Amino acid sequence: MKKSNTICSSILMTASLMFSNFAIADAAMEKLAMDSGCITCHSINSDNPGDNSSKELPIGPSFYDISTRFHSNEHYVTYEELVRTIKYGSSPYRSHWKEKITGLAMPPNSETMSDIDMNKLLIWILSLNDQQS
Ligand code: HEC
Numbered sequence: 087m088k089k090s091n092t093i094c095s096s097i098l099m100t101a102s103l104m105f106s107n108f109a110i111a112d113a114a115m116e117k118l119a120m121d122s123g124c125i126t127c128h129s130i131n132s133d134n135p136g137d138n139s140s141k142e143l144p145i146g147p148s149f150y151d152i153s154t155r156f157h158s159n160e161h162y163v164t165y166e167e168l169v170r171t172i173k174y175g176s177s178p179y180r181s182h183w184k185e186k187i188t189g190l191a192m193p194p195n196s197e198t199m200s201d202i203d204m205n206k207l208l209i210w211i212l213s214l215n216d217q218q219s
Contacts, residue, residue, distance in 0.1 A: 115210040153214040
Protein backbone atom coordinates (compact mmCIF):
# COMPACT_ATOMS: atom_id res chain seq x y z
CA MET A 87 0.00 0.00 0.00
CA LYS A 88 2.72 2.38 1.03
CA LYS A 89 4.77 1.56 -2.06
CA SER A 90 1.91 2.19 -4.45
CA ASN A 91 1.25 5.50 -2.75
CA THR A 92 4.85 6.51 -3.35
CA ILE A 93 4.62 5.44 -6.99
CA CYS A 94 1.36 7.30 -7.33
CA SER A 95 2.70 10.50 -5.90
CA SER A 96 5.85 10.36 -8.00
CA ILE A 97 3.74 9.90 -11.13
CA LEU A 98 1.68 12.89 -10.04
CA MET A 99 4.80 14.91 -9.38
CA THR A 100 6.28 14.06 -12.79
CA ALA A 101 2.98 14.93 -14.45
CA SER A 102 2.72 18.27 -12.70
CA LEU A 103 6.36 19.07 -13.45
CA MET A 104 5.76 18.29 -17.11
CA PHE A 105 2.62 20.36 -17.08
CA SER A 106 4.32 23.35 -15.50
CA ASN A 107 7.15 23.11 -18.04
CA PHE A 108 4.59 23.23 -20.84
CA ALA A 109 2.80 26.11 -19.16
CA ILE A 110 6.07 28.05 -18.84
CA ALA A 111 6.97 27.32 -22.49
CA ASP A 112 3.49 28.42 -23.58
CA ALA A 113 3.70 31.64 -21.60
CA ALA A 114 7.13 32.41 -23.11
CA MET A 115 5.84 31.75 -26.63
CA GLU A 116 2.69 33.81 -26.04
CA LYS A 117 4.90 36.66 -24.87
CA LEU A 118 7.14 36.34 -27.94
CA ALA A 119 4.06 36.33 -30.21
CA MET A 120 2.71 39.38 -28.36
CA ASP A 121 6.04 41.26 -28.43
CA SER A 122 6.47 40.45 -32.14
CA GLY A 123 3.06 41.94 -32.97
CA CYS A 124 1.50 38.68 -34.21
CA ILE A 125 -1.46 38.92 -31.83
CA THR A 126 -2.61 42.15 -33.49
CA CYS A 127 -3.91 39.99 -36.35
CA HIS A 128 -3.91 36.40 -35.08
CA SER A 129 -5.69 34.91 -32.10
CA ILE A 130 -4.14 31.89 -30.42
CA ASN A 131 -7.29 29.80 -29.93
CA SER A 132 -9.60 28.65 -32.70
CA ASP A 133 -11.77 31.24 -34.42
CA ASN A 134 -14.46 28.61 -34.94
CA PRO A 135 -15.32 27.08 -31.56
CA GLY A 136 -18.95 26.67 -32.62
CA ASP A 137 -21.24 28.29 -35.10
CA ASN A 138 -19.75 31.71 -35.65
CA SER A 139 -21.51 32.61 -38.86
CA SER A 140 -22.56 35.93 -37.37
CA LYS A 141 -19.02 36.79 -36.27
CA GLU A 142 -16.83 39.19 -38.22
CA LEU A 143 -13.93 37.62 -40.10
CA PRO A 144 -10.51 37.84 -38.39
CA ILE A 145 -7.53 39.53 -40.09
CA GLY A 146 -5.34 36.42 -39.86
CA PRO A 147 -6.29 32.79 -39.19
CA SER A 148 -5.93 31.70 -35.54
CA PHE A 149 -2.74 29.88 -34.64
CA TYR A 150 -4.81 26.89 -33.52
CA ASP A 151 -6.55 26.72 -36.91
CA ILE A 152 -3.19 26.96 -38.74
CA SER A 153 -1.97 24.00 -36.67
CA THR A 154 -5.15 21.97 -37.26
CA ARG A 155 -4.97 22.50 -40.99
CA PHE A 156 -1.24 21.81 -41.18
CA HIS A 157 -1.68 18.44 -39.46
CA SER A 158 -4.81 17.46 -41.41
CA ASN A 159 -4.52 15.38 -44.53
CA GLU A 160 -4.86 18.43 -46.74
CA HIS A 161 -1.10 18.90 -47.31
CA TYR A 162 -1.89 22.48 -48.19
CA VAL A 163 1.47 23.94 -47.25
CA THR A 164 4.97 22.89 -46.18
CA TYR A 165 6.85 23.98 -43.07
CA GLU A 166 9.28 25.91 -45.30
CA GLU A 167 6.43 27.83 -46.95
CA LEU A 168 5.13 28.83 -43.53
CA VAL A 169 8.59 30.06 -42.50
CA ARG A 170 8.72 32.06 -45.74
CA THR A 171 5.31 33.65 -45.00
CA ILE A 172 6.47 34.72 -41.53
CA LYS A 173 9.71 36.04 -42.94
CA TYR A 174 8.57 37.77 -46.12
CA GLY A 175 4.79 38.15 -45.64
CA SER A 176 1.92 36.78 -47.72
CA SER A 177 0.24 37.67 -50.97
CA PRO A 178 -3.57 37.96 -50.87
CA TYR A 179 -3.57 36.60 -54.42
CA ARG A 180 -2.17 33.30 -53.19
CA SER A 181 -4.10 33.24 -49.92
CA HIS A 182 -4.54 29.90 -48.18
CA TRP A 183 -7.47 31.27 -46.19
CA LYS A 184 -9.84 32.84 -48.75
CA GLU A 185 -13.29 33.57 -47.25
CA LYS A 186 -12.02 32.74 -43.75
CA ILE A 187 -10.20 36.07 -43.23
CA THR A 188 -10.73 39.67 -44.29
CA GLY A 189 -8.25 39.33 -47.18
CA LEU A 190 -5.36 41.53 -46.06
CA ALA A 191 -1.74 40.50 -46.60
CA MET A 192 0.59 39.54 -43.77
CA PRO A 193 3.55 41.95 -43.50
CA PRO A 194 7.17 40.64 -43.49
CA ASN A 195 9.17 40.16 -40.28
CA SER A 196 12.63 39.65 -41.76
CA GLU A 197 13.89 43.02 -40.49
CA THR A 198 12.56 42.75 -36.97
CA MET A 199 12.90 39.09 -35.94
CA SER A 200 15.67 36.51 -35.88
CA ASP A 201 15.29 33.27 -37.87
CA ILE A 202 15.51 31.39 -34.58
CA ASP A 203 12.57 33.28 -33.05
CA MET A 204 10.50 32.77 -36.21
CA ASN A 205 11.16 29.02 -36.12
CA LYS A 206 10.49 28.85 -32.37
CA LEU A 207 7.14 30.58 -32.87
CA LEU A 208 6.20 28.37 -35.80
CA ILE A 209 7.06 25.15 -33.95
CA TRP A 210 4.91 26.34 -31.05
CA ILE A 211 2.04 27.39 -33.38
CA LEU A 212 2.07 23.99 -35.10
CA SER A 213 2.06 22.18 -31.74
CA LEU A 214 -1.21 23.84 -30.65
CA ASN A 215 -3.27 21.08 -32.28
CA ASP A 216 -1.05 18.23 -33.41
CA GLN A 217 -3.35 15.50 -32.14
CA GLN A 218 -4.61 14.40 -35.54
CA SER A 219 -3.31 11.51 -37.61
C1 HEC B 1 -1.00 42.80 -40.00
C2 HEC B 1 -1.55 41.48 -39.69
C3 HEC B 1 -0.64 40.33 -39.38
C4 HEC B 1 0.43 40.28 -38.49
C5 HEC B 1 0.98 41.39 -37.62
C6 HEC B 1 0.91 38.91 -38.53
N1 HEC B 1 0.18 38.16 -39.40
FE1 HEC B 1 0.47 36.20 -39.82
N2 HEC B 1 -0.96 36.30 -41.26
C7 HEC B 1 -1.76 37.40 -41.52
C8 HEC B 1 -2.66 37.09 -42.62
C9 HEC B 1 -3.70 38.01 -43.23
C10 HEC B 1 -2.35 35.75 -43.00
C11 HEC B 1 -3.04 34.91 -44.08
C12 HEC B 1 -2.20 34.71 -45.29
C13 HEC B 1 -3.02 34.03 -46.36
O1 HEC B 1 -3.96 34.67 -46.84
O2 HEC B 1 -2.70 32.89 -46.74
C14 HEC B 1 -1.27 35.30 -42.12
C15 HEC B 1 -0.69 34.05 -42.21
C16 HEC B 1 0.20 33.54 -41.30
C17 HEC B 1 0.75 32.20 -41.33
C18 HEC B 1 0.56 31.19 -42.44
C19 HEC B 1 -0.80 30.59 -42.52
C20 HEC B 1 -0.92 29.66 -43.72
O3 HEC B 1 -1.64 28.71 -43.55
O4 HEC B 1 -0.34 29.90 -44.79
C21 HEC B 1 1.56 32.07 -40.23
C22 HEC B 1 2.34 30.82 -39.80
C23 HEC B 1 1.54 33.34 -39.55
N3 HEC B 1 0.72 34.21 -40.23
C24 HEC B 1 2.26 33.60 -38.40
C25 HEC B 1 2.47 34.90 -37.94
C26 HEC B 1 3.44 35.24 -36.92
C27 HEC B 1 4.33 34.24 -36.22
C28 HEC B 1 3.37 36.60 -36.74
C29 HEC B 1 4.20 37.45 -35.84
C30 HEC B 1 5.62 37.41 -36.02
C31 HEC B 1 2.34 37.11 -37.64
N4 HEC B 1 1.83 36.06 -38.35
C32 HEC B 1 1.96 38.45 -37.76
C33 HEC B 1 -1.74 38.61 -40.86
C34 HEC B 1 -0.78 38.99 -39.94
